[in-house]
Amino acid sequence: MTPAIRVKTWWTILRICLEERLVYRGDFALGTLMRFLPIVTQIFLWYAIFEAVKDSRGADDIGDISLGGYGYTEFVAYYLLTMLSRAFSSMPGLASGIARQIRDGEIKKYLIQPVDMLGFMLLGRIAHKVAYYSVAIGPFALVFFLCRNMFRELPPEAATHSLFTLAAFLASLVMGFVLGYFLEATIGLIGFWWLEVTSILFIYMLFSFFLSGHMFPLDMLPEPWATLVDLLPLKYLAYFPSAVFLGKVSGPDLIWGLSVEVFWILFFVVLSRWLYHRGIKRYSGFGG
């Protein structure tokens, strides 16, 4: 295929997926707004905790208190930002979808058509995300506007003051998407060997729920957990972009963090490619 035709193919795939996704706009917008509800309870919980700490320390204002390096407004900002990171990095149904296609034999179509499965699905995801953002930007803008006061007292390294941090934040969001895609695709491709990946997927979800940072800022964790979490790629799915935005990671740490993220992306790209390559070798499809 010449590059021009290849681009045209990709563009067609992207457009088809986009149109498919935009059929259920209303459902999308409502669903996005609903997704903020768990955060609401989380924010109230932390407010109550700050009140209790203020009381026991005899402080005048909860603005004077910080827990694990986070003030109250920073907590709220953190949770809102993790919503944004998750909007990029979460891949609902990707791993289970790949495993199901392997089980059902639907994967055959990628073997006979001149498209690459991982590439095709990546385009599908991009289309999904673009469609999602085009609708979700409304609810997101609304919530961030309502909570704009929470972003007032950030340090000079934060993305509200520094263009460099903002660029790093955007890069980490996009890289979070790529990492999330290849990580979940890798899990789904294990289906070539195990057929049923529900249990692995559950373990992955459990770990990613608690260790990606969307329950709490990961740097609050005591040792040895802090080191463990630092070694896992999961933190790039929610914690890292938010921490970058808030200026918690800056200077050499930021460069190092982004480099490690690039490493993880390459690692999972290669691993998923390799698994796919090995998988189709041992795959056998019957009937049609």
Add this chain to the structure above:
Amino acid sequence: MLSQDSPVSTAEPTLAGKPTSERPQYVRVFLTFARNSLVRDMTFRVNFIIESVAALSWMIANLGFYLLIFTFTDSIGEKTGWGQYEFFVFLATTMLINSVVQAFFMPNAQEFSELIRTGGLDFALLKPIDTQFLVSLQRVNWSSLINFLAGGILLGFSLFQLSTREANPLEVTPIMILLYPVFVACGIAILYSLMVSLAATSIWLGRNQSLYDFWFYITNFSRYPMEIYSGTYGLPLRWFFTFIVPVLIVVNVPARMLAQPLRPDSSLGLALGAFGVVATLVCLFASRFVFRRSLLSYRSASS
């Protein structure tokens, strides 16, 4: 699908013979459902064990999160009395209630919207037994009950810690022990009513895919002590989730009664208890009404 799942029609020939004169034996039918589900679960034993471990590890991870919180603070909220072990009583109550709901009602509510979409509800309507009973108790998910066990252990441990601590030990009275299961049952009934009403809406909507999501978002508000909803934004929320959709009552009433019986504002506790009972009855009747109304709009999808 339904004919396999419900042995009612074949197991009780008397019913088929005299449909009008004899009441169906609900307890026996339910026990049959429970036994069948257990047999099915035991057929895939490894899967059952994995599901149990998964449900349990989710709870343990949650517990870890709260342990982390309590390394930073002594209590949740200013002077609310929800210290670490009081809150763990609360958490244990959440586990007890949620595990029962997940074991008995959740699989059925999910199945219900599928029954409507495929027209399988026809079979349920034809059975000589109450339809709501049939569709809401057919399947028992036994593996969820592992959290009931875990909740019980956590409850016992926390109560032991509370009653043996030096400062201001908790006194567990027989009345508390008697009333606690009653209010836990009330909480379960409220959640059940909410779930039935939600599931019934899928008759009007055709299909309710986001049922589970919606359920998760709503019950999310029941997971913390109601005191945390205070201030300009919190009070309306607390009001809404107490009086309109009473999910805040579900865990708060039983947990409060056990963990903080001697609060200075214990009259509030009493009022909450009374309100809990009233709310439960209203919810049960309302959900029954919604369910029956929705059945009237049912149009079979089968051919």
